[in-house]
Amino acid sequence: MEAQVVSPPRREAVISQGVGVVALLIAGLQPVILGALEREHRLSTAEIGLAATVELMAIGVACGLAAAFLKPVNIRLKMLVACLLHAAVMWSTTLTSGAGVIATRGLAGACAGVMLWLAIGVIARSSRPERASGVFVTVQTFAQLVLAAALPATVMPQWGVNGALTCLAVISLLAALAALAGPDRFAPLPKPEGGGRLDARSLGGLAAVFLWMAFIVALWVYLEPLAALAGLMPREAGLAVALALGLQVLGGAAATFVGDRVPPARMLLGVGVINALILATLWSGPGRAVFVVCVAVFGFLWLFALPFQTLLLIRIDPTRRASMQLGAAQLLGSSAGPLAASLLVGDGPVGRALLMSAGCLAVSLVLISLFGTRTRPG
Known part of the structure; x- marks a missing residue:
């Protein structure tokens, strides 16, 4: 409840x-x-x-x-x-x-x-x-x-x-x-029955968010060299990135329309499967047009998924204390992903960034399926 x-x-x-x-x-x-x-x-x-x-x-x-x-x-x-x-x-x-x-x-x-x-x-x-x-x-x-x-x-x-x-x-x-015209106080959040600490399910949900964002940004920072591998000129790569940014706005707007009509774990798992297909397509060495389509869909799904992360954490922890840590999990994942990808890529092929992203996404989806699809008893 x-x-x-x-x-x-x-x-x-x-x-x-x-x-x-x-x-x-x-x-x-x-x-x-x-x-x-x-x-x-x-x-x-x-x-x-x-x-x-x-x-x-x-x-x-x-x-x-x-x-x-x-x-x-x-x-x-x-x-x-x-x-x-x-x-x-x-x-x-x-x-x-x-x-x-x-x-x-x-x-x-x-x-x-x-x-x-x-x-x-x-x-x-x-x-x-x-x-x-x-x-x-x-x-x-x-x-x-x-x-x-x-x-x-x-x-x-x-x-x-x-x-x-x-x-x-x-x-x-x-x-x-x-x-100065904003709120001066918030109503306190409900206290959890077991005390103030986050339980294993809440921590698992936050870890899923962390890894999801690590997957996204690790791929995002390597889009231009990946575009070059697909045969895009620098100007074409820039246009593909601009298209993805524009579709991010549409993705966020679409998420507000969908709202809570679909359980957040189910939605995130579905979006994750589509992202996995995008990673597989990029790994296969697509042509220029297919690459641009993949980047566009990736941009749309990026912001579309974020509101469902909020809902996921609230479903896992109805006191909403876990959701208060959402920004920390998202930003730390966003910084850790490209850092880990840069260490993995080094002076080697840029395709290693895709492997890094895929690993983060896979573990995130496992955590969502473990902790997000069951309702809390009571």
Whole structure:
């Protein structure tokens, strides 16, 4: 039986999700920001990957710690401090290079993780969490797309990457002002019968989410070299990636329409099978057209699956405490996947990244079938 939760008012929920969107803007802008830092000789090629991994891991760790230890009271003050610090650290990146950039990106990730905690707290308490999650990931991806297109075309030609970083700092300042009109406290989540710790089923569900995201991002970061193997020119590969990003928005919107009409474990298992077919097709060495179709479907399924991860964790743990750790599991998986894939690929064939992705997906589907298809007794 699902525990009863108290949903925040609509206005507060919208503001909270807006702050979360700002927290995750960098996830879609890392290629723009870090690539520009490398072109300006402020990061080496190796440091790009390290800076990206450090920031995403910091967001995931900070979000998880916030969910575990921050009490849902005096939220406006906490968000004001987190957003102001995020703006300050974002701007301080304009003054640094090399190790300094990596350090500031890690600090920015820590602030963003606390900001993301606010959005996840609203989603976990929503009466329709799958709808709230679908709206969140759709708006988040759309905002990333808009800025990824706008910043290089507007501020960066004249002011370089520092112009983009300053714009992101201003956006964080606006989020700080918005947070003052957001929620100041959340109703506490129901307490589990066995105490406050997550049980084995909840941890298994979170591990499934972690591995699912590791599969996705490990494949995503190697799409361009895989496209070259399929015979696509760099411009064609870029168009394929842009198509996938556009279909991500449609995938998130489609998930809000489907909602909870299908059990989340069954939906995720079905999506997983389609993704397995995509990996098998990419491994077989497809032609250019087939490769583009696979990438497009992969992009659609990426965001389509995310709201069902929220529902899965709520079905596993009706107190919704496991779902509060969803952001941490997703972000840590997103950073661990490409790191593990890079170690596996090394100087060898890029196809090894497909094997890495396939292994993560397979274990994730096993965990979902073990922990997600049975209802909790009582």
